[in-house]
Amino acid sequence: MTPIDTYLSSVRSLLRHHGPRSTRPVAELEDHLRSSAVQLQKMGLDPVRAEREAVARMGPPQPLATALDPILNQEAPMERIAKLVGALNLFTAGSGAILNVVAGASAHIMVGTVVLAGTVLVGAVAAWRRSTPPIVVLAAALALVALGGAAAMWTLAAGLFRGDPEYWATCLASTYMGQGVVLAALALRRADDAPSADPQASNF
Amino acid sequence: MSLCLALLGMKGETLKGHMDLLLLAVLADGSLHGYGVIQRLVTRSGGRFDLPEGTVYPALRRLEQAGLLQSAWTRAEGRRRREYRLTSAGRRALARERRGWAEFQDAVAAVVGAG
Numbered sequence: 369m370t371p372i373d374t375y376l377s378s379v380r381s382l383l384r385h386h387g388p389r390s391t392r393p394v395a396e397l398e399d400h401l402r403s404s405a406v407q408l409q410k411m412g413l414d415p416v417r418a419e420r421e422a423v424a425r426m427g428p429p430q431p432l433a434t435a436l437d438p439i440l441n442q443e444a445p446m447e448r449i450a451k452l453v454g455a456l457n458l459f460t461a462g463s464g465a466i467l468n469v470v471a472g473a474s475a476h477i478m479v480g481t482v483v484l485a486g487t488v489l490v491g492a493v494a495a496w497r498r499s500t501p502p503i504v505v506l507a508a509a510l511a512l513v514a515l516g517g518a519a520a521m522w523t524l525a526a527g528l529f530r531g532d533p534e535y536w537a538t539c540l541a542s543t544y545m546g547q548g549v550v551l552a553a554l555a556l557r558r559a560d561d562a563p564s565a566d567p568q569a570s571n572f
Numbered sequence: 573m574s575l576c577l578a579l580l581g582m583k584g585e586t587l588k589g590h591m592d593l594l595l596l597a598v599l600a601d602g603s604l605h606g607y608g609v610i611q612r613l614v615t616r617s618g619g620r621f622d623l624p625e626g627t628v629y630p631a632l633r634r635l636e637q638a639g640l641l642q643s644a645w646t647r648a649e650g651r652r653r654r655e656y657r658l659t660s661a662g663r664r665a666l667a668r669e670r671r672g673w674a675e676f677q678d679a680v681a682a683v684v685g686a687g
Binding site: 393 | 606610629633637649651652654
């Protein structure tokens with residue numbers, strides 16, 4: 369491995385718990401180091417020495433990764449909204465499923481809510497950091513569905529549920545909205561963090 | 573004595589406190605990628621700023637998250653490249669920072685010059 373490759377590998381390793389968020393800083397550092405090495409070669413250094421000097425000028429990887437940590441940890445507003453709506457979605461799906469079974473509403477609504485809840489769950493898992501173990505994500509999602517179910521049971525026990533068709537319309541609308549927001553958030557984050565495939569592309 | 577003179581030969585730790593103003597000022601002339609920012613800092617300071625080059629990236633990201641910069645991927649010399657530029661909020665912040673810097677410089681010069 370060349371000095372630049374070794375350096376980038378160290379940074380990548382130090383930032384790996386940020387998952388896809390680490391792609392952008394690593395790509396920026398690579399561009400910087402290679403530009404710097406080219407410049408140093410023009411000044412007369414041989415390729416290996418130029419790379420070593422470029423790496424030395426960049427500074428050690430550990431303090432850089434430490435400085436990037438809180439910045440990469442900060443969530444974009446869209447991600448926060450996606451998580452909130454995704455959580456509400458799972459809650460709604462749980463309560464919808466229970467009310468469908470116990471209150472005997474039409475089956476296709478139940479299937480719809482459950483399938484969409486699954487989609488949202490997958491989206492939520494993809495949106496979360498890789499540092500969050502999948503089992504924790506799954507447990508949280510199931511807990512939200514169960515909480516929704518418990519709320520529905522309570523609603524029935526308290527005699528508050530009237531089987532109003534508008535209730536089901538609201539359930540479905542919120543489910544679709546949640547799915548849309550999660551997918552939009554994922555698309556936005558990809559667009560922001562992933563290096564563009566189009567050589568001339570600029571998002572300015 | 574000008575505080576600008578006091579910056580001569582400054583090390584990274586000392587420069588950190590002035591990093592926002594320096595980065596905003598460097599980007600006031602147009603968009604640049606990280607390496608370009610460093611190059612311009614070095615050129616404008618006459619090569620007297622001595623800081624690990626990697627320190628600009630957390631600062632650039634912080635300013636971007638604050639809405640003072642925006643960035644986009646471009647491609648140059650066969651490599652993907654993230655370019656930064658000032659937002660209108662960034663231009664206003666730069667104007668504020670410049671005024672603050674001038675006031676600070678005047679105040680210190682008045683005290684130090686009196687001795």
